[in-house]
Amino acid sequence: PKMISSIGVSKEENISLLSLTVETNPLDGLCDSRIRVQSRPLEIVYDAITINALAAFFRPPESVKLKQLSNAAMAKYDEIKTQTTAGVAHMMSERKYADIEVHLMPSYIIVP
Numbered sequence: 352p353k354m355i356s357s358i359g360v361s362k363e364e365n366i367s368l369l370s371l372t373v374e375t376n377p378l379d380g381l382c383d384s385r386i387r388v389q390s391r392p393l394e395i396v397y398d399a400i401t402i403n404a405l406a407a408f409f410r411p412p413e414s415v416k417l418k419q420l421s422n423a424a425m426a427k428y429d430e431i432k433t434q435t436t437a438g439v440a441h442m443m444s445e446r447k448y449a450d451i452e453v454h455l456m457p458s459y460i461i462v463p
Contacts (some may be wrong), residue, residue, distance in 0.1 A: 356394050392457055411430035
């Protein structure tokens with residue numbers, strides 16, 4: 352069954368569901384960096400058989416313990432948090448300006 356479709360987009364149109372643009376030192380000089388995010392709305396139809404099969408596919412094997420996965424995820428999270436904190440501190444010390452524009456269209460789920 353057709354489970355996910357974009358609303359208001361015909362098959363002939365070439366429109367991305369998610370568009371992300373990052374510019375460093377844009378030519379107009381209004382800011383130091385520019386970020387643009389746009390997403391199209393999605394219509395998601397819930398199909399229990401497919402969702403259960405996906406959950407079973409991504410379920411870790413019994414040999415992998417939840418504690419190991421949690422520790423690995425927390426280590427990566429701490430690493431990313433440290434890098435992000437350092438990046439934000441550096442950006443603030445340099446007094447750089449960022450132009451951020453986010454357009455998120457709402458998605459919805461249909462449960463038959």
